[in-house]
Amino acid sequence: MKADIITIGDEILIGQIIDTNSAWIASRLGEIGVSIRRKYSIGDRREEIIEAVCESLAKCEVTIITGGLGPTKDDITKRVLAEIFDSEMVCDKATYERVERMMKARGIAFNDLNKSQALVPECCTVLPNHKGTAPGMWFEKDGHIVVSLPGVPFEMEGLIIEEVLPRIQNHFALSAVVHKTAITYGLAESMMAERIADWEEALPPHLHLAYLPSPSQLRLRLSAYDMDKEQAQKEIDEAFDKLLPQLGDLFVGWGDTTVQSAVAELLLAKGATLSAAESCTGGALSAKFTAMSGASEYFWGGIVSYDNSVKENLLGVSREDLEQYGAVSEQVARQMAEGVRRACGTTYGVATTGIAGPTGGTPDKPVGTVWMAVATPTHTVAKVMVHGKIRAINIERAATAAINMLRLELRIEN
Numbered sequence: 001m002k003a004d005i006i007t008i009g010d011e012i013l014i015g016q017i018i019d020t021n022s023a024w025i026a027s028r029l030g031e032i033g034v035s036i037r038r039k040y041s042i043g044d045r046r047e048e049i050i051e052a053v054c055e056s057l058a059k060c061e062v063t064i065i066t067g068g069l070g071p072t073k074d075d076i077t078k079r080v081l082a083e084i085f086d087s088e089m090v091c092d093k094a095t096y097e098r099v100e101r102m103m104k105a106r107g108i109a110f111n112d113l114n115k116s117q118a119l120v121p122e123c124c125t126v127l128p129n130h131k132g133t134a135p136g137m138w139f140e141k142d143g144h145i146v147v148s149l150p151g152v153p154f155e156m157e158g159l160i161i162e163e164v165l166p167r168i169q170n171h172f173a174l175s176a177v178v179h180k181t182a183i184t185y186g187l188a189e190s191m192m193a194e195r196i197a198d199w200e201e202a203l204p205p206h207l208h209l210a211y212l213p214s215p216s217q218l219r220l221r222l223s224a225y226d227m228d229k230e231q232a233q234k235e236i237d238e239a240f241d242k243l244l245p246q247l248g249d250l251f252v253g254w255g256d257t258t259v260q261s262a263v264a265e266l267l268l269a270k271g272a273t274l275s276a277a278e279s280c281t282g283g284a285l286s287a288k289f290t291a292m293s294g295a296s297e298y299f300w301g302g303i304v305s306y307d308n309s310v311k312e313n314l315l316g317v318s319r320e321d322l323e324q325y326g327a328v329s330e331q332v333a334r335q336m337a338e339g340v341r342r343a344c345g346t347t348y349g350v351a352t353t354g355i356a357g358p359t360g361g362t363p364d365k366p367v368g369t370v371w372m373a374v375a376t377p378t379h380t381v382a383k384v385m386v387h388g389k390i391r392a393i394n395i396e397r398a399a400t401a402a403i404n405m406l407r408l409e410l411r412i413e414n
Helices: 021-031 046-059 077-084 093-106 112-118 153-171 189-195 197-201 229-250 259-270 284-290 308-315 319-325 330-344 391-413
Strands: 002-008 035-042 062-066 089-091 119-121 125-127 136-141 144-149 177-184 208-214 217-225 251-254 274-278 299-304 348-354 369-375 380-386
Touching (some): 002 021, 021 035, 046 144, 077 119, 077 144, 112 119, 119 136, 189 197, 217 229, 229 251, 251 259, 274 284, 274 330, 308 319, 330 369, 330 380, 369 391, 380 391
Parallel strands (some): 002 062
Antiparallel strands (some): 089 119, 125 136, 177 217, 177 251, 348 369
């Protein structure tokens, strides 16, 4: 079964916002056996919406639309969908009352624009949006489904999970699709492909391997389509059982695991705590932990020591070493990790110091050079890595690499 994903909004076309909705929706649909025919973005224009929706109705069983459901005049999706489905606009009482309560709770006037959020095409099934004011809408025509959702990602995601996916699964007889994803860290895609070439070559033809790289990890996904679900799961598990010994410490976990979540599990299992001293990563390393619920159980704090005076005064880094070796050095990274561990009273300390770029590099220390260190109760380890020239990617990679150093140390201790 095929689906189209249409994102609506001039702000997407001019690059004011990035369309993350399509990728997220495609992933969720794929998990239930719906394949994507086409993803595209259009502006807030009547003719473009009509053309896109009508084409999709002719070629796909499901069309998912996001965007254009706001209360202002530039958001026209609801009115155009009413035109396509030859329907009058009516007030949905439940939506009206929910939006009224929401505005009152926020101290916002319940004006005519807010009231207009309750207007929907009479022929649609209203999908309640518990995270925002614009409801979702479900249309049916000749066996085809069109779903219109708000463009705000967290509102859209809630509606997809709570309303859309269950309805699609109940409406269509979907073929079984089984995915399992191994998370790895430490090898680039090409090097990983070379390392596991024999294993990949031995996979049966009905198991499909995908390499999914990012700056912080490499995912290896095995998929099976149109076969018995239990048999597919059994064969995928057996295939991964053969792969894991080849991956060794490169294997981080399954599914949505990240390097930092794997470290969190190891710290919690040990009853251990962590602190971070950051220079070039500027708090990005700490943020990876604090973004996870429950981080306060093991992550106690950090020091962003961007200036050498902070390294010296708060972390106890030697002024002589700063002058002799420079801030981007093994000596300084080690002292930063030990200093933050001491200052915060934690079991472990992790540190980063480097040249994020695009300026500041030297022949001896080019842009992308980062020293990382991990201080444990018994010893300190340090490592240097040289990334690329793009600042944001250097920061991301340095933060993840330092966390992975800690992961490896925790695995050794276990």
